[in-house]
Amino acid sequence: MKAFPVRTTAAAALLLALSACGGKASFDVAGVFVTSQGVPQPVANSGLVLQNGSDTLPIPVGATTFKFNNSISYGTEYDIKVLTPPANMDCSVVNGAGSAGRTATIAASVICTQKTYTIGGTITAGSILNDTVVTLTNGSTGGTVVLTKDSLNFTFPAAIPTGQPYGVTVLSITPATANIRCTVANGTDVMGTAPRANIVLTCVPK
């Protein structure tokens, strides 16, 4: 072993390393588009551009995978980033950086989610009097807001992703002796790309 020139040993080590990863000398810089739970999810909106160093890659709507045009050689560092997110979306990259060959293949995950916006609105003057309390709900998981005579307007605590439906209704009126009937206008719709404050609660005596 002593007799071997150092250079030969180094070459042998490189060969060993290459054979350990299947003998590949060139690696695709690639990945998939998934949800935060890891389920495949096609890119919904246009405009996404990924970047690896100076290499940029525009992504079409509907893409489920990506691969940069330039592959990289064993040992080359890679760092996949979002250069431009899709319209109205936020994206993050998981397992996007490393050294080619450290894993058998480069398999990054890009997670894109629709931006979220709040819903809210106003209360018609005189709707809630004295100690009456009106509770609004956005379905079973969208949260509730509690309104009193001092409430001027309201915003639900849970923001809603673009494209997701919401439905605001009157969950309860207490005490029952308030004897009023409340209606919600503009309470049900599909979220767009800006906050909504157009819901109107109006209560009248029964």
Next chain:
Amino acid sequence: MNSLTSRCGAALVLASALAACGGSDSGSLPVSGSILGLNRAGLILSNGGKQLVIDGTPSNFAFPDLLAPDTPFEVKVDKSPVGQVCTPSSNKNKINYYTYSTTVISCTTDPYPLGGSISGLTGSGMILANGDATVAPLPGTTDFTFVAQVANGAPYGVSVLKQPTGQTCTVANGNGIMPIGAKHDVVVTCK
């Protein structure tokens, strides 16, 4: 959480050192852990037949007895609260500095179907919403149920996301708190 655990652990080690000086207690570690998703009273845990009634809806628990190192423990759920199912994990070991607080009690709230009746629906395209959950009854349908079930104790509020072609539908009895059981009394009337 890690730093909290280690800090608690350090405190316990200190406590055990002090206890050793006093000689009043052979044990040093309480079987303990965290509780996820508990939203009502009624959870009862046990270890080695000794019960611990959980008061309210805390996010962690600790049995009052201090155990000597290497004492086996197994935290069990003796009783879940009504309408919830609680399951222990990482709950069986010999107690030591690293294991005494590993138990996690995960509670889920039982969901039930929400739906009701429809009258007069002749147009197509109606979509009903319970917040972000939707259902699209076809013309002629007289009954509907949301695919997404609702956890008991959660509110619900049914509204019309999209009216059917040429008709207007209204919802009555569409709001409430989900009981422990199916709720099928929402009334949709189309004209």
